[in-house]
Amino acid sequence: MRHVVILARRPRLGRVKTRLGADIGAVTALRFYRTTVATVARRLGADGRWTTWLGVTPDSAVRDRRGWPPGIGLLPQGTGDLGERMARCMTCFGMEPVVLVGSDIPDIGRRHVACAFEALKRNDLVFGPSGDGGYWLVGAGRGARVGRLFEDVRWSGPHALADTMANIRSGVRTALIGELDDIDDGAAFRRWRAEEGGGSFSRSGRSPSAAASVPRNCTA
Numbered sequence: 032m033r034h035v036v037i038l039a040r041r042p043r044l045g046r047v048k049t050r051l052g053a054d055i056g057a058v059t060a061l062r063f064y065r066t067t068v069a070t071v072a073r074r075l076g077a078d079g080r081w082t083t084w085l086g087v088t089p090d091s092a093v094r095d096r097r098g099w100p101p102g103i104g105l106l107p108q109g110t111g112d113l114g115e116r117m118a119r120c121m122t123c124f125g126m127e128p129v130v131l132v133g134s135d136i137p138d139i140g141r142r143h144v145a146c147a148f149e150a151l152k153r154n155d156l157v158f159g160p161s162g163d164g165g166y167w168l169v170g171a172g173r174g175a176r177v178g179r180l181f182e183d184v185r186w187s188g189p190h191a192l193a194d195t196m197a198n199i200r201s202g203v204r205t206a207l208i209g210e211l212d213d214i215d216d217g218a219a220f221r222r223w224r225a226e227e228g229g230g231s232f233s234r235s236g237r238s239p240s241a242a243a244s245v246p247r248n249c250t251a
């Protein structure tokens with residue numbers, strides 16, 4: 032069995048997407064976040080090739096289904112910094128392949144995830160880089176060991192991907208798929224609305240179509 036975990040924080044005003052909220056207002060940022068989490072979860076959860084989970088923080092959010100889309104399993108991230116919580120989500124399925132994606136990338140589609148799993152047939156790890164130096168996806172193949180992959184990573188900055196890849200042990204096969212951008216600030220939000228049809232967001236609260244661009248090197 033294959034697993035997809037969407038990493039998500041309980042949506043609360045002023046507690047999610049604070050950088051974005053500083054540019055476009057906390058209420059609009061919260062609405063964007065709620066919409067993106069729900070839309071991506073439904074989109075990925077509709078595909079029977081994998082099991083989709085919401086990896087949520089804080090752990091108490093697991094007990095409150097009202098804030099989450101129905102039909103998607105909830106997985107507590109546990110305690111610790113982002114790297115520790117990511118490692119826990121990647122290893123909780125034992126030897127089975129797993130892909131983690133962010134919850135603030137509205138253009139993630141089923142083809143992107145299929146591409147990652149296709150890459151994991153020939154590699155131990157896969158990354159989907161973002162233009163800001165981070166990554167929107169990380170996955171581990173069957174039996175791959177995560178180890179200290181996420182230790183001492185400078186998150187939320189231009190070094191996140193480089194720091195993570197520096198932790199990869201010699202001999203571990205690694206693949207990169209195409210870029211997608213997360214929506215971290217007002218400039219990215221306005222660019223997404225203009226380029227991907229997000230202009231309808233302000234009227235209907237809906238994210239753009241799932242027919243977003245497919246990553247390069249994707250054969251799935």
